[in-house]
Amino acid sequence: MSGKKAVLEIKGLRTQFFLREGVVTALDGIDLTIYENESVGIVGETGCGKSMTAYSILRLVPHPGRITAGSIRYKGIELTTLDQDRMRSVRGTKISMIFQDASTALDPVFTVGDQLGEVISLHQRVYDKKALQKKVIEALMLVRIAAPEKVITMYPHELSGGMKQRVMIALALSCSPSMLIADEPTTALDVTIQGQILKLLKALVAKTGSSMMLITHNLGIVAETCDRICVMYAGRIVEDAETFELFERPSHPYTVGLLSAFPKLGVKQAELPVIRGTVPNLMKPFKGCSFVDRCDKAMEVCAHKRPPRVEVSPGHFVSCHLWSGGERPGGT
Amino acid sequence: MADLVAYILRKVILAIPVVLLATLIVFLMLFMTGDPINVLSPPHASVEQLDALREKYGLNEPVYVQYGLFLWQLLHGDLGVSVGFFTRDLEVGDLIADRLPRTLELMAIGLTISYSIGIPLGIFSALRHNSLGDRSVMVFTLLAYAMPSFWLGILFMWLFAVELSWLPIEGTTGGFASIILPAMTLGIGNAALTTRMMRSSMLEVIRQDYITQLRSRGLPEREIIYKHAVKNAILPVITVIGLDIGWFVAGSVVVETVFSWPGIGRLITDSISNADFPVVRGCILVLALFVIAGNLVADILYAYVDPRVRLG
Ligand SMILES: Nc1ncnc2c1ncn2[C@@H]1O[C@H](COP(=O)(O)OP(=O)(O)O)[C@@H](O)[C@H]1O
Ligand SMILES: [Mg+2]
Numbered sequence: 151m152s153g154k155k156a157v158l159e160i161k162g163l164r165t166q167f168f169l170r171e172g173v174v175t176a177l178d179g180i181d182l183t184i185y186e187n188e189s190v191g192i193v194g195e196t197g198c199g200k201s202m203t204a205y206s207i208l209r210l211v212p213h214p215g216r217i218t219a220g221s222i223r224y225k226g227i228e229l230t231t232l233d234q235d236r237m238r239s240v241r242g243t244k245i246s247m248i249f250q251d252a253s254t255a256l257d258p259v260f261t262v263g264d265q266l267g268e269v270i271s272l273h274q275r276v277y278d279k280k281a282l283q284k285k286v287i288e289a290l291m292l293v294r295i296a297a298p299e300k301v302i303t304m305y306p307h308e309l310s311g312g313m314k315q316r317v318m319i320a321l322a323l324s325c326s327p328s329m330l331i332a333d334e335p336t337t338a339l340d341v342t343i344q345g346q347i348l349k350l351l352k353a354l355v356a357k358t359g360s361s362m363m364l365i366t367h368n369l370g371i372v373a374e375t376c377d378r379i380c381v382m383y384a385g386r387i388v389e390d391a392e393t394f395e396l397f398e399r400p401s402h403p404y405t406v407g408l409l410s411a412f413p414k415l416g417v418k419q420a421e422l423p424v425i426r427g428t429v430p431n432l433m434k435p436f437k438g439c440s441f442v443d444r445c446d447k448a449m450e451v452c453a454h455k456r457p458p459r460v461e462v463s464p465g466h467f468v469s470c471h472l473w474s475g476g477e478r479p480g481g482t
Numbered sequence: 483m484a485d486l487v488a489y490i491l492r493k494v495i496l497a498i499p500v501v502l503l504a505t506l507i508v509f510l511m512l513f514m515t516g517d518p519i520n521v522l523s524p525p526h527a528s529v530e531q532l533d534a535l536r537e538k539y540g541l542n543e544p545v546y547v548q549y550g551l552f553l554w555q556l557l558h559g560d561l562g563v564s565v566g567f568f569t570r571d572l573e574v575g576d577l578i579a580d581r582l583p584r585t586l587e588l589m590a591i592g593l594t595i596s597y598s599i600g601i602p603l604g605i606f607s608a609l610r611h612n613s614l615g616d617r618s619v620m621v622f623t624l625l626a627y628a629m630p631s632f633w634l635g636i637l638f639m640w641l642f643a644v645e646l647s648w649l650p651i652e653g654t655t656g657g658f659a660s661i662i663l664p665a666m667t668l669g670i671g672n673a674a675l676t677t678r679m680m681r682s683s684m685l686e687v688i689r690q691d692y693i694t695q696l697r698s699r700g701l702p703e704r705e706i707i708y709k710h711a712v713k714n715a716i717l718p719v720i721t722v723i724g725l726d727i728g729w730f731v732a733g734s735v736v737v738e739t740v741f742s743w744p745g746i747g748r749l750i751t752d753s754i755s756n757a758d759f760p761v762v763r764g765c766i767l768v769l770a771l772f773v774i775a776g777n778l779v780a781d782i783l784y785a786y787v788d789p790r791v792r793l794g
Binding site for chain 2: 258305
């Protein structure tokens with residue numbers, strides 16, 4: 151890992167929502183580094199903070215939420231304190247995002263051509279109508295949309311779900327960002343289309359040489375698409391390892407639970423299995439490990455002390471007291 | 483665009499039965515007081531005059547023939563003759579044609595005032611949600627909306643014409659200055675309604691995914707708000723333009739009376755006090771057609787802005 155250049159370095163990121171009823175800690179100290187040309191998967195149950203991680207990176211956390219601690223560096227530039235104008239120039243051209251639900255992510259009253267053209271003309275400074283249209287059509291061809299000349303005159307409601315997601319990908323990639331965040335890009339689609347979209351994403355990322363952060367709650371998808379996987383639980387990253395390593399030697403009890411119902415690498419459509427208990431209330435700050443109530447291996451210390459992030463083997467990080475000593479318990 | 487043309491055609495065709503229904507209702511008003519000749523003739527008319535009028539309106543024929551005749555005359559712009567004391571035997575059509583432009587200009591300026599205040603103020607309020615400015619706007623809209631228009635009209639008269647002497651108090655002799663007070667009185671209630679609607683619609687729209695999506699592409703905030711958010715947020719406002727016009731028609735009767743504005747509304751109140759049924763009937767028909775046309779325009783405008791409605 152050390153030879154690679156980091157595109158994005160997140161340290162101790164905390165994002166909180168200030169509600170009338172109290173403070174919700176959606177992200178509670180996230181550490182995550184994404185290197186050049188790398189695809190990193192973020193997995194975890196709904197509500198564990200995957201989307202908020204993405205929104206925090208782009209500084210688009212919705213009101214009443216905001217980043218309250220930590221640092222996010224893009225190629226060395228600190229994003230959390232960047233002024234609005236410079237932040238805007240990061241969005242789209244440096245870091246771009248594909249949204250969870252393509253059906254609501256396009257403006258319903260503008261044509262596909264208008265919406266793509268707007269972004270391309272802004273970032274690539276193409277103002278000539280003809281030249282812009284050519285670029286728009288190219289962008290649509292890149293995401294393998296048939297008859298792009300026709301599609302540019304269409305409105306979002308005239309497109310199928312898969313087509314909309316392709317348009318979203320075209321939008322996200324139209325400014326050749328060096329970092330693409332895809333937030334559950336296929337959750338809203340049916341299975342056959344899911345496969346196509348993922349293949350397309352993978353191919354495009356490989357072609358453009360950008361890094362990708364792929365958010366999903368589907369282990370099959372990350373297993374197939376990503377070089378590395380981060381497992382999130384209740385606003386924290388509990389385990390971070392290369393894909394093969396994670397499936398071979400899952401080390402956090404939560405990861406072990408997730409994988410137990412997952413037969414083997416390469417099998418599609420394994421949704422996250424059910425683990426005993428429920429996700430903790432994020433409004434109550436926890437002193438110790440957030441997984442303690444559901445963990446079969448919980449010890450005395452787990453309820454009181456936050457587990458440190460330990461590198462159990464090169465590039466394999468776990469936050470669990472079982473590993474606090476540094477070596478594998480039970481000798482594997 | 484082909485779908486838009488098809489949509490407009492469909493709407494125009496659908497408006498035809500509504501127009502017919504309006505003419506039928508207006509026609510049936512004739513029978514509300516027993517023998518129609520009573521309301522269609524001037525008081526103390528001679529027997530010969532009555533016979534001539536019966537002949538003209540076909541009152542001896544079966545009702546459906548009478549209705550047919552009514553429509554036929556309507557198509558030729560013939561709405562009968564006035565039976566009022568001052569306007570006796572004048573063509574109703576001419577009387578209305580005389581007044582209609584006045585009402586149209588009053589409504590046009592009233593509508594302009596109401597949208598040019600309501601839409602920007604709604605946007606302003608939404609963008610400063612819960613600020614002092616937003617709260618003041620909300621209080622203003624509440625007051626403006628709750629106030630009856632005759633009361634508001636008198637208030638304006640007192641303030642701008644009597645106390646400040648900025649504007650003429652009534653009538654039309656002051657040129658453009660004359661229209662300002664009546665148009666403001668007519669428009670302000672609707673401006674308040676439009677403000678509230680635009681505000682809540684804006685608040686709804688700026689929370690949408692596609693707005694966040696636009697931000698994530700680095701578009702300038704002013705483009706996101708004024709191009710994308712406003713175009714989406716204005717849709718509910720457009721859908722009620724038809725209703726607004728109905729409100730304006732009703733309001734114009736009051737406002738024209740308060741300000742002695744010589745439009746259709748004033749003509750109606752005058753004709754009612756003169757028991758001039760043919761003129762009242764003609765005015766009501768014209769206003770009904772006006773409301774129908776307004777709704778048609780609103781529908782078309784809506785389809786123009788929102789491509790999704792062209793389907794249905
Ligand atoms: N608008 C909001 N108001 C309050 N809390 C929120 C809001 N949005 C998200 N959260 C909190 O952030 C947590 C993480 O949300 P999110 O990142 O969307 O989860 P997911 O992993 O499903 O994408 C949620 O469990 C919730 O507690
Ligand atoms: Mg999510």
